[in-house]
Amino acid sequence: YTPQSAQAELERIFAMQYTLTLTEEIEIRTTTDEEGNEEEYEYRILNVKLTNKPIASLAEELLNPQQFEMFKVYLQTQGNKPLIFGGGSPDGSPSEDLSGVEFVNGTRPGNPELMELAKQQVGNVGGYPYWSWYGFNSRVEWCACFVSWCYNQAGKSEPRFAGCEWQGVPWFQSRGQWGARGYENIAPGDAIFFDWDLDGVADHVGLVLGRDESRVYTVEGNSGDACKIKSYDLNYQCIKGYGLMNW
Template identity: 55%
Template sequence: MPHVLRYYSGGGLFAGLFGNQQIVTIAKSQLGNEGGQKFWSWWGFTQREEWCACFVSWCAEQAGLLQNGAVPRFSYCPDGVDWFQAQGKWQAAGSIPAAGSIIFFDWDHDGVSDHVGIVESCDGTTVYTVEGNFGDAVEENSYTVQSTSIMGYGIVGTK
């Protein structure tokens, strides 16, 4: 299989196969994973940590997006927000995100992101997501575009 994988960015099994949808396809392939050990141990943690950002980073790595600088490797949600904002790749809450965008949440409305996921799609009124560490599992969810819990979006694209 290595002879096949060399043709795909990042070397991951799914990397390079699905264009802008590749991170979504990878995330969806993990639906049902419980406990997140695969993701927090990949990050380098030796015991369970809150793993939503580890999941997003793992998916980005599998899609070759860490390697090309389109998404940062982060385990703390505010670090992801800071990076996207510093890169000028931040999209405000209330706007229509593209599939593959990184969605940041602020559940307690204190201005600090406390959860992150991947936008699967948006139909103009509802944002559909794949999130790690939602009930300690990888799950699909949906929110209204105007949800006050959505802090904003990291726009995925190369530097």
């Protein structure tokens, strides 16, 4: 590429990835002068909406057939970078006991039935059938596959993602369904994303069981290569944020 052609290519991709919508509203309002006389005037409101698609969703359109086949191989082999798919959790401790936990109900509806299904998966080791259901021929880092499998079992075709940072987080954020660390109105079935090394990149994802006054409780796949129930302080620094589901 020359600098000019590279700039043109970036502009072409951005035009495919981002959509800017401007709509104008006109309201008729009144004002009163010093003598008490009312006059009508037009009050104009400009609404600005920016939507975007994850860049990976454009791969087939952007790449030629040979490049796209290479891209699919890259995904299957993780490009020699396990964190592309979310590295799971290195936690080798056992699944936690929920005895005595009293969950605090927020105002958002959750999906307790989904979380009962997720709890039934606790004890699974190795991630089969979650990564197989997703379409992989062999084991990958499978925390996101587990979350997607659970959503599918609950009748949701989306979100469906195998990568935490490049698929999962953008899906929620682009739809306005995101809560940062410390967000308290979480509900059963929301996704919880973790950034273990605090580099701004999501490394792991699980499902929210609920919260009490101080902790969030989860069901996670690929926690030490197993499905486990875990809990964390609501302000735990490695919580990147929450994907908020609409049920």
